Amino acid sequence: MALDIMGIIGIVLLIGIVKKNAIMMIDFALNAERQENLSPLEAIHQAALLRFRPILMTTLAALFGALPLMMSTGTGAELRRPLGVAIVFGLLLSQLLTLFTTPVMYLFMDKISRRVRDFFQPSSDEEKITERP
Helix, strand or coil: CCCCHHHHHHHHHHHHHHHHHHHHHHHHHHHHHHHHCCCHHHHHHHHHHHHHHHHHHHHHHHHHHHHHHHCCCCCCHHHHHHHHHHHHHHHHHHHHHHHHHHHHHHHHHHHHHHHHHHHHCCCHHHHHHHCCC
């Protein structure tokens, strides 16, 4: 099936849904880290568990809305079918990727930010060594 303007519209829609899902999970994890003093691993685990249902509901609603587009026949169906195919299969793939890669990327970015923070802010022992009387 050719990638036409309708397929591209479907891809743009998918990008928005995937970003919303990731933002929901990361926002919840950041709040859990700050307010409940959880470790990043505990925070993203709790976020993944508690935000799974809303993410799944959003994905299923969009998927079931796109099924008639994908399975349509008749006049004009050749215009709408690429949009339905892009949305349905894209949502299935993106749901799996979002649920698995978002926590991994969250922990990876947390590790990088800690290393950068440690590099630019030396510990108190290093400050004592470099201070001159």
